[in-house]
Amino acid sequence: MATAGSELSNQSQPLWLLAELTYRCPLQCPYCSNPVEMAKYKNELSTEDWIRVMQQSRKMGATQLGFSGGEPLVRKDLEILIKEARSLGYYTNLITSGVGMDESRIVAFKEAGLDHIQISFQASNEELNNYIGGTKSFQHKYEMARLVKKYEYPMVLNIVLHRKNVSQIKDILDMTVDLNADYVELASTQYYGWSRVNIDQLLPTKEQLMHAESIAREYQEKMKDKMKIIYVIPDYFENRPKKCMNGWGNIFLTIAPDGSALPCHAAGQLPGLQFPNVRDHNVDWIWNDSPDFNKFRGTSWMKEPCSSCDEKHKDLGGCRCQAYMLTGDATNADPVCDKSPFHEKLHGDVERIAKLSGNKEFESKPLIFRNMKNSKEISNKKTPESV
Amino acid sequence: MELKNETILEIVPTFRVQWEEVQNCYVVLYPEGMVKLSQSAGEIMKRVDGKKSISDIIMDVSATFDGADVNEDVMKFLEVVYGNGWIRVK
Ligand code: SF4
Ligand code: SF4
Numbered sequence: 517m518a519t520a521g522s523e524l525s526n527q528s529q530p531l532w533l534l535a536e537l538t539y540r541c542p543l544q545c546p547y548c549s550n551p552v553e554m555a556k557y558k559n560e561l562s563t564e565d566w567i568r569v570m571q572q573s574r575k576m577g578a579t580q581l582g583f584s585g586g587e588p589l590v591r592k593d594l595e596i597l598i599k600e601a602r603s604l605g606y607y608t609n610l611i612t613s614g615v616g617m618d619e620s621r622i623v624a625f626k627e628a629g630l631d632h633i634q635i636s637f638q639a640s641n642e643e644l645n646n647y648i649g650g651t652k653s654f655q656h657k658y659e660m661a662r663l664v665k666k667y668e669y670p671m672v673l674n675i676v677l678h679r680k681n682v683s684q685i686k687d688i689l690d691m692t693v694d695l696n697a698d699y700v701e702l703a704s705t706q707y708y709g710w711s712r713v714n715i716d717q718l719l720p721t722k723e724q725l726m727h728a729e730s731i732a733r734e735y736q737e738k739m740k741d742k743m744k745i746i747y748v749i750p751d752y753f754e755n756r757p758k759k760c761m762n763g764w765g766n767i768f769l770t771i772a773p774d775g776s777a778l779p780c781h782a783a784g785q786l787p788g789l790q791f792p793n794v795r796d797h798n799v800d801w802i803w804n805d806s807p808d809f810n811k812f813r814g815t816s817w818m819k820e821p822c823s824s825c826d827e828k829h830k831d832l833g834g835c836r837c838q839a840y841m842l843t844g845d846a847t848n849a850d851p852v853c854d855k856s857p858f859h860e861k862l863h864g865d866v867e868r869i870a871k872l873s874g875n876k877e878f879e880s881k882p883l884i885f886r887n888m889k890n891s892k893e894i895s896n897k898k899t900p901e902s903v
Numbered sequence: 904m905e906l907k908n909e910t911i912l913e914i915v916p917t918f919r920v921q922w923e924e925v926q927n928c929y930v931v932l933y934p935e936g937m938v939k940l941s942q943s944a945g946e947i948m949k950r951v952d953g954k955k956s957i958s959d960i961i962m963d964v965s966a967t968f969d970g971a972d973v974n975e976d977v978m979k980f981l982e983v984v985y986g987n988g989w990i991r992v993k
Contacts, residue, residue: 529925529926577925577926579930579937580937607919607932609934672934
């Protein structure tokens with residue numbers, strides 16, 4: 517599209533604003549992508565702060581707005597924020613576990629102009645769902661999903677897949693059919709945040725994934741005109757990385773509960789970032805001028821093997837967080853890439869877990885649930901990171 | 904389903920079409936996604952309002968493009984987005 521005369525014409529725009537309203541959550545999913553150190557994030561932004569962020573981002577071209585968390589329903593001002601967002605012209609997405617919702621709130625959201633609701637399920641049966649979520653929530657989620665459709669929202673159901681539930685993929689898909697979902701996201705766990713802590717318990721085997729993929733394909737075909745099924749396999753099993761977040765500082769802008777702005781919701785763990793805060797800076801400066809958002813933009817920051825690679829524009833070197841976690845240096849190639857010298861090590865790890873999975877003792881190792889108590893414990897154990 | 908000249912179309916309620924100032928174009932919005940429309944596509948989609956028939960739309964669009972013959976292009980475009988599930992018969 518030509519944007520003649522616009523000073524933004526050659527630059528990326530924050531099309532997607534992810535508002536992580538809070539890290540408080542009644543659930544405790546052991547794969548949660550929130551930072552393990554979430555207990556440190558106090559001091560949530562006020563209603564006025566959020567409204568200012570939404571206004572500034574909208575001016576810069578943001579169109580999609582996701583209210584997420586934690587559990588966004590915990591925020592009492594959610595209705596006000598939705599109303600404001602909608603009047604600014606955003607397409608408003610509520611990304612929720614469904615816990616904290618009831619019929620009157622669903623109606624209030626509709627009146628405020630909410631466009632879409634995404635509900636996550638942990639599994640397709642009560643026992644596993646409640647175990648993984650660490651809360652008795654299955655029946656309630658089911659009822660809420662029914663109500664979301666009753667009030668004519670488009671509904672996305674999101675199920676994070678891992679070794680404990682991936683074999684039940686058929687039941688999971690039957691559940692989404694029964695609930696009349698418009699879209700289904702079968703998202704394989706990404707191994708950062710809490711899922712990295714629990715990787716031994718969560719990483720599926722190759723056989724499980726192949727089985728899951730064939731069933732997902734079958735349902736995609738069968739439900740073609742009624743329901744869109746998105747199935748993503750974990751990139752640990754691939755030889756080329758994903759173009760993470762569609763590129764650093766390219767279309768995604770995440771604001772953490774305390775107001776820190778991030779190019780990706782997992783980037784909080786990267787060393788050397790300054791985390792510009794929306795309390796101190798406007799979104800324009802953060803997006804266009806802040807050191808953080810320029811740090812891994814484009815390709816000039818790359819080292820070998822990426823810098824001379826002819827595929828560098830395709831994947832932009834993959835995920836910075838994964839590179840940091842698995843190699844200790846965020847400017848390295850994502851080790852998912854088989855040109856990375858760390859690729860073998862990653863596959864070794866995948867194989868080690870594959871060999872052990874099914875083993876009774878290994879499988880009975882407890883999951884570390886995502887809650888403030890565990891967050892504090894893990895944060896205290898960690899040696900302070902050198903910046 | 905075949906689209907005819909007298910067919911009246913509307914946007915499926917789970918999609919939204921709106922003008923975006925910063926992008927300088929019309930866009931289609933849906934859960935967690937957006938498609939930017941070309942100028943001609945925008946001119947067609949903004950007229951799908953649950954009132955106009957396809958021939959009204961064609962006449963209208965033709966007028967904005969100095970009376971050009973847009974008959975076939977509009978029909979083709981509407982068939983594609985009908986297939987996408989963005990529009991439906993009123
Ligand atoms: S993944 Fe689970 S624990 Fe984390 S925010 Fe979502 S519902 Fe809460
Ligand atoms: S070497 Fe770097 S740029 Fe090339 S394919 Fe691998 S990750 Fe992508």
